[in-house]
Amino acid sequence: MSLLQVCSHAGHLPLSQVAAVQGRVVLADVERVCVVGSGNWGSTVARIIGQNTERLGDRFDRSVKMWVYEEIVDGQKLTEIINTRHENVKYLPGVELPSNVIAVPDLAQAASGATILVFALPHQFLPKLLPTIQQARSSNAIAVSLIKGMATGCDISVLMGANVADEVARGDFCEATIGYRSKGNAELIKTLFEQPTFQLRLIPDPVGVEIFGTLKNVIALGAGFVDGLGYGTNTKAAIMRIGMHEMLRFGETFFPEMMKDTILESCGVADLITTCFGGRNRKCAEQFARGPRDWKQLEASMLGGQKLQGVSTIEHVHKMLRDKQVVGRFPLLDLIYRICMCACEPEEIVRSASTCYVAD
Numbered sequence: 001m002s003l004l005q006v007c008s009h010a011g012h013l014p015l016s017q018v019a020a021v022q023g024r025v026v027l028a029d030v031e032r033v034c035v036v037g038s039g040n041w042g043s044t045v046a047r048i049i050g051q052n053t054e055r056l057g058d059r060f061d062r063s064v065k066m067w068v069y070e071e072i073v074d075g076q077k078l079t080e081i082i083n084t085r086h087e088n089v090k091y092l093p094g095v096e097l098p099s100n101v102i103a104v105p106d107l108a109q110a111a112s113g114a115t116i117l118v119f120a121l122p123h124q125f126l127p128k129l130l131p132t133i134q135q136a137r138s139s140n141a142i143a144v145s146l147i148k149g150m151a152t153g154c155d156i157s158v159l160m161g162a163n164v165a166d167e168v169a170r171g172d173f174c175e176a177t178i179g180y181r182s183k184g185n186a187e188l189i190k191t192l193f194e195q196p197t198f199q200l201r202l203i204p205d206p207v208g209v210e211i212f213g214t215l216k217n218v219i220a221l222g223a224g225f226v227d228g229l230g231y232g233t234n235t236k237a238a239i240m241r242i243g244m245h246e247m248l249r250f251g252e253t254f255f256p257e258m259m260k261d262t263i264l265e266s267c268g269v270a271d272l273i274t275t276c277f278g279g280r281n282r283k284c285a286e287q288f289a290r291g292p293r294d295w296k297q298l299e300a301s302m303l304g305g306q307k308l309q310g311v312s313t314i315e316h317v318h319k320m321l322r323d324k325q326v327v328g329r330f331p332l333l334d335l336i337y338r339i340c341m342c343a344c345e346p347e348e349i350v351r352s353a354s355t356c357y358v359a360d
């Protein structure tokens, strides 16, 4: 589902209204950060931001609020565990969080006074949170979305890239892309996130960054299917190439303002590669191809509370294709959709290859 769709589900509250990114021309005296989300990626970026606000001194309030969807883990509230042990034992176990990252269970309290909102949670949970954030946010807040869902018309910066969270959390070198409309705001966001091992490039194409960041989750399902069927890397590379082609075509078809070259950035080809080899979508799709064919069960049994994004995304994407009557131009996306919905066998992804994938 796209962020635009999410926003309209939330009662026509686009993120641009929640956080008036373009409106901000004067920097706040002191930036106060709230990370909305505390899963695998949310906790990882809170860690990076906490380290950076500590280092950057006067420009940023050193404490970083992280909104946590409260749950009980081993008989104790997750927020209490995070605030005392400085570890998110459920979603990022074994990684120390800086003590200036404060877990807050109340969303209004977490967002209150924040001048920078960092959205890092599975997209399905966003709609019901937006009205609360709208009320609590600082009037001059800016926002950056790390949610791998598409946005159109949502006037916020986006940050996506080849960033499997566990690898980022252990400090492996990687890159990410910030897609922006306001360069000043993007530079502020870059300052907040950048580290020697986490390098960011700014691209004036938020739509392209988000489309590629989102669609690669779908192509990774295809990669998982061929893994589950026992094919090798040649077959997977073919699926990835065709997938990249359809990602570009999707952008051209629905968002003509998108810049094609964005696919060469970390949010494009690099994220496609890492997700097709190391991501959760690939992992669950591999098992799906072998059976049982039940996404909810696979998510629950394989991801320890983390969420799968690709399946709900392809449902939404396929509806867009149907509505525009262009399904025939996206044979791979169509096949992945039908396999996900159990309307055809995973084997079809390779069986159809000689006739189906047109390379025009």
Ligand SMILES: NC(=O)C1=CN([C@@H]2O[C@H](COP(=O)(O)OP(=O)(O)OC[C@H]3O[C@@H](n4cnc5c(N)ncnc54)[C@H](O)[C@@H]3O)[C@@H](O)[C@H]2O)C=CC1
Pocket: 037, 038, 039, 040, 041, 042, 043, 068, 069, 070, 091, 120, 121, 122, 123, 125, 146, 147, 148, 149, 163, 164, 165, 166, 305, 306, 307, 308, 309
């Ligand atoms: N994990 C990764 O390697 C990366 C993830 N992303 C993207 O970042 C976004 C967030 O992903 P993760 O942090 O990995 O999340 P996750 O998959 O770890 O999701 C679990 C999160 O959802 C929360 N949650 C569960 N039920 C909820 C409810 N009813 N209401 C609100 N929240 C609830 C949990 O508390 C937890 O924080 C996604 O769009 C994902 O595609 C982007 C880059 C890397």
Ligand SMILES: O=C(CO)COP(=O)(O)O
Pocket: 148, 161, 162, 163, 164, 165, 217, 220, 271, 274, 275, 278, 279, 280, 281, 282, 309
């Ligand atoms: O987005 C990711 C890496 O950049 C992680 O992808 P998965 O959600 O498939 O794990």
